[in-house]
Structures are given as C-alpha cells and as structure tokens.
Amino acid sequence: MHIQDIPTPPQKPVYERRISYADRIADFKNPTAKKLLATIARKQTNLCVAADVTSCKELLELIHQVGPHICMLKTHIDILHDFHSSMIKQLKELASQYDFLLFEDRKFADIGNTVMHQYEGGVYHISDWADIVNAHTVPGPGIIQGLKKVGASKGRALLLLPQMSSSGTLATGDYTQKTIAMATQEHEFVIGFIAREYLAPNFLHFCPGVQMQEGGDGMGQRYITPKFAIEAGIDVIIVGRGIYKADDPGAQAQQYKKAGWDAYQEQL
Numbered sequence: 001m002h003i004q005d006i007p008t009p010p011q012k013p014v015y016e017r018r019i020s021y022a023d024r025i026a027d028f029k030n031p032t033a034k035k036l037l038a039t040i041a042r043k044q045t046n047l048c049v050a051a052d053v054t055s056c057k058e059l060l061e062l063i064h065q066v067g068p069h070i071c072m073l074k075t076h077i078d079i080l081h082d083f084h085s086s087m088i089k090q091l092k093e094l095a096s097q098y099d100f101l102l103f104e105d106r107k108f109a110d111i112g113n114t115v116m117h118q119y120e121g122g123v124y125h126i127s128d129w130a131d132i133v134n135a136h137t138v139p140g141p142g143i144i145q146g147l148k149k150v151g152a153s154k155g156r157a158l159l160l161l162p163q164m165s166s167s168g169t170l171a172t173g174d175y176t177q178k179t180i181a182m183a184t185q186e187h188e189f190v191i192g193f194i195a196r197e198y199l200a201p202n203f204l205h206f207c208p209g210v211q212m213q214e215g216g217d218g219m220g221q222r223y224i225t226p227k228f229a230i231e232a233g234i235d236v237i238i239v240g241r242g243i244y245k246a247d248d249p250g251a252q253a254q255q256y257k258k259a260g261w262d263a264y265q266e267q268l
C-alpha cells in the first residue's frame with residue numbers, strides 16, 4: 001500500500017476482557033513485544049519507571065532501587081547533563097541484571113530520513129540499546145518507515161502516540177484514529193501505543209501520567225491512578241515523579257507494582 005493511503009479504521013472497539021499477559025505472547029511476532037510480555041508475567045509487574053533524573057549517578061542509583069520491581073525503564077537520555085558513552089554499557093548491564101527492558105522516550109517527530117539518523121547515529125546511538133522507542137505521527141507514515149529501516153532487523157519495537165496525557169493535547173479524535181490506522185499497517189514493528197485508555201486489539205497500551213492521587217503538576221500533566229488506568233485497558237503504567245521524587249523510591253515502586261498488579265488480577 002502506498003504510504004499516503006491511510007484507511008480510517010472503524011469505530012473504536014470497547015475494552016471488553018482482560019487477557020493474561022502470558023496468553024498474549026503468541027499474538028505478537030515482534031521479539032521485543034514477546035520479551036516484554038514474558039518479563040511482565042515472570043516478574044509480576046506492569047510498572048515502568050520514567051527515570052527523568054538529570055545525572056548519571058542519580059540514574060544508576062534509581063535503577064538499583066527500582067530495578068527489581070519494574071518490567072521496563074523509560075529514559076530521556078538527552079536530559080543527562082553528564083552523559084558519557086560508558087552509561088550505555090552500564091544501562092544494558094543493569095537491564096540484564098534486574099531483568100527489564102529499556103524504552104528511550106525520544107518521541108521522534110520528523111521525516112523518515114531524518115529520524116533514521118536520529119535513531120541510529122548521533123551521540124546516543126539509540127537503536128544499539130533501546131528495546132523500544134516512540135514516535136509522533138504528525139509527519140505521516142514515513143516516520144515509521146524511517147525507524148523501521150534501522151530498528152526492524154535488530155528486533156526493536158516502536159510505540160506511536162495516538163493520545164497524550166497532557167491537558168489540551170491535539171492528539172484526539174481524527175488524529176488518534178489515523179494514528180491507530182498507521183499502526184495497523186505496520187503491526188509487526190509497531191507494537192503499541194502511548195495511551196490513556198484501550199484503543200485497539202492486539203496492541204500494547206502504555207499509560208504515562210500515573211500517580212497514587214489524581215491531579216496535575218501545574219504544567220499540563222494530568223494524573224490518573226494505577227487502578228483507573230488498568231481498568232481502562234492499559235497494559236503498562238508509566239510512573240515518574242510519583243516514584244523518583246519519593247523519599248524511598250524502591251519502596252514506592254513496590255507500592256505501584258502492587259497497585260498495578262492487583263488491578264490487573266482483579267480483571268482476570
């Protein structure tokens with residue numbers, strides 16, 4: 001199909017039934033999706049920590065605290081003020097030691113040729129270490145083609161953003177539906193969505209903007225609770241400040257892990 005032809009999908013399906021993480025492994029061809037689902041089932045955690053700290057030391061300390069309780073660590077590698085390339089080796093080793101996946105929240109947003117270079121090269125060589133990355137669909141489906149060229153042969157996976165957690169987001173309505181349609185055309189490489197609710201079958205749904213109390217941060221972020229997110233059909237909750245700003249991030253991660261897992265089990 002020509003990349004300009006994006007069919008509009010049918011009405012959003014209603015979230016009906018929770019299928020266990022383990023039982024969904026067979027639904028995916030993408031090895032990263034399979035690995036993530038197996039990790040969630042094995043460690044009994046649907047928690048991803050958003051590690052938005054700004055120094056390498058803080059990042060490494062946080063990983064040692066939360067590593068045992070998470071299925072995935074989400075990074076913004078470009079906010080580390082003292083980034084050095086040896087961090088990548090350490091990140092990979094810790095991901096293996098604590099058994100979690102790495103998600104670089106790069107939110108690519110340019111034409112295919114540009115994102116290809118941003119994903120593969122530059123300072124961060126993201127495709128060498130990030131199991132999962134994400135992309136906005138503003139440029140159209142060419143962005144998926146560019147990322148796929150680099151990531152597919154390495155078994156990597158892509159998430160799209162049909163929705164955002166922030167107030168006033170433009171990612172609603174037709175934009176949301178067209179993004180889902182783009183994902184459907186690339187179902188092997190695109191494994192899921194950043195979303196606030198269940199959007200489509202056979203995709204994984206990752207929800208940021210989660211804290212124990214509903215509310216906001218005064219800069220547009222909108223928080224829902226782990227239970228609310230899971231009940232809305234979310235598969236992985238993403239928690240940043242709710243964990244890394246806590247006095248004891250390890251203990252706090254355990255609380256979120258329990259909240260997310262209990263809510264999931266109640267649905268089975």
Ligand code: S5P
Nearest residue numbers: 050105164165166208209221239240241
């Ligand atoms: O819509 C979104 C998408 C993302 S990936 N809203 C978000 O907040 N995020 C990211 O999730 C954001 O960049 C940050 O890293 C994390 C939320 O952090 P928190 O501190 O508000 O929990």
